[in-house]
Amino acid sequence: MATQGSLPLANQKGLGELWARLKFLLLAILIYRVGTHIPVPGIDPEQVANLFEQNSGTILGMVNMFSGGAFERMSILALGIMPYISASIIMQMMTAVTPSLEALKKEGEAGRRKISQYTRWLTVALALVQAVVTVAGMAGSGYAYSGLHPMSFHIIAVTSLVTGAVFMMWLGEQITERGIGNGISMLIFAGIVAGLPSAIGQAFESTRQGDLHPLMLLLLGFAATGIVWFVVRMERGQRRITIQYARKQVGRQGHVAQNTSHLPLKVNMAGVIPVIFASSILLFPASIAQWSGSASEGKTGEILQDLALMIGPGQPLNYVIFAVLIIAFCFIYTAMIYNPKEVADNLKKGGAYIPGIRPGEQSARYIDNILTRLTVVGSLYIAAVALLPQILIYSADIPVLLGGTSLLIVVVVVMDFMAQVQSHLMSHQYDSVLKKANLQSYGRR
Structure with missing residues (x-):
């Protein structure tokens, strides 16, 4: 009780x-x-x-x-x-x-x-x-x-x-x-x-005035739902590497049976950070060129204005630079937050190994190869989600309420928020159970 x-x-x-x-x-x-x-x-x-x-x-x-x-x-x-x-x-x-x-x-x-x-x-x-x-x-x-x-x-x-x-x-x-x-x-x-309420209001107002067909608005809603579902599935996707622990001698009881667990590697290890970083890097020179061109006169102002237009939204150069930056930051940020060599060393110290792979350097290379392949898939997925709505807006002249970058940030932040709330509640439950168990065991002794 x-x-x-x-x-x-x-x-x-x-x-x-x-x-x-x-x-x-x-x-x-x-x-x-x-x-x-x-x-x-x-x-x-x-x-x-x-x-x-x-x-x-x-x-x-x-x-x-x-x-x-x-x-x-x-x-x-x-x-x-x-x-x-x-x-x-x-x-x-x-x-x-x-x-x-x-x-x-x-x-x-x-x-x-x-x-x-x-x-x-x-x-x-x-x-x-x-x-x-x-x-x-x-x-x-x-x-x-x-x-x-x-x-x-x-x-x-x-x-x-x-x-x-x-x-x-x-x-x-x-x-x-x-x-x-x-x-x-x-x-x-x-x-x-x-900014979502005003964007939704503008969409309904455009539909009421006849600028946007109601069927198109409905299709956009279904497309947005599908993209959200796809982002959630990809963010939860992971590659689970089987890990086994060596048998141990425990007193006269003989060997303890091997314990098997898994090392999870997410498809998108970097989360939404590459999109934010890429947008920041792209916006910084573009905004400076925009304002400098407005303030400057003569040929210099024209050159800066042309540069701002070349790397602005809807331009092919913008798509190329944005995609390259996203893919590059996916690899850079993943390399910063996850070190395969350190993970392999920790597994070796804990008596764990990957079946069929020697502990140490070979395990590190094995984990690094899997992580590289996952990052390729994850970076291409993030770049596609971030660029597809922009292409629809500027190339096909299809109105989109929420851009790919915005949609990706919103979905990933909400998922991270819910995960942290659940983790916070679970940590308090387990802390209480562990404290109670420790107190009972010490009292009986």
């Missing part, structure tokens, strides 16, 4: 902590959404809104999507989380190729804190560059209020944008630590979902 009574208590404790984390997550998202409506001082919001209406299918639309609409309103959070993502990409690559940073990473928690500090400073530097270019483009295009002193406007606007980017970085880290899920992914998810 005591054991049965302890489980509801553990569940209540687990639910209490889970509810506290959920409340913090909701509060953080609410603060983020409120911040997207606070404009940068000196910017004329009506002119900026007209600019985005005229450039809805360009690179500005992609930047606005990742900022949750903050860029369209030119709010203090207009830069969004992209400077922090870009800084994280640079630091991860530098850690992989720089011996000093790699040694710092191996120092444990202290080393990771130092790398995080470097990432924050790099975020400030990238945000400063983006803010200066954005404000210069706005001022040069006449989107600032007249009568303002140019120097005062630049200082205030740049400071507001950089402060907003730093706040977004801090908020994402707080969600990761005190909320549920990855903070960066949750903020991007919140920004994408915030």
